[in-house]
Amino acid sequence: MSRNTETVETYLDGFRKNDHAQILSCLTDDIEWTVFGAFHLKGKEAYDAAIEGPGFVPPPRLEVVRMVEQGDTVMAELVGSVRRDTGEEMRMSMAEVFVMRDGKIAERRAWVIELKENDHR
Numbered sequence: 001m002s003r004n005t006e007t008v009e010t011y012l013d014g015f016r017k018n019d020h021a022q023i024l025s026c027l028t029d030d031i032e033w034t035v036f037g038a039f040h041l042k043g044k045e046a047y048d049a050a051i052e053g054p055g056f057v058p059p060p061r062l063e064v065v066r067m068v069e070q071g072d073t074v075m076a077e078l079v080g081s082v083r084r085d086t087g088e089e090m091r092m093s094m095a096e097v098f099v100m101r102d103g104k105i106a107e108r109r110a111w112v113i114e115l116k117e118n119d120h121r
Contacts, residue, residue: 076098
């Protein structure tokens, strides 16, 4: 496993445990995080504040379907679920692009689709 892929795995493991220190240790200080259709933020402080996400109860369940790497970019297809603060469970499918710099995540670009009951996976 490459250094970049190992960093992404460590990062995802941090999300699964809601371990802010572990997550933040995988990021550059000037990290940018975009969830298309939802938000864009810059910097570790803003990132830290957004880890749980309003309306959600951590930690999420995340499963890697596949991960590929080319150059300084790691791409991952994920499926998972997270509880809403209303008690409902949100199931989701995600595509994640991690742009790496010196073994750390410098940019995370995410597309998140909420799965409905009749969606597979």
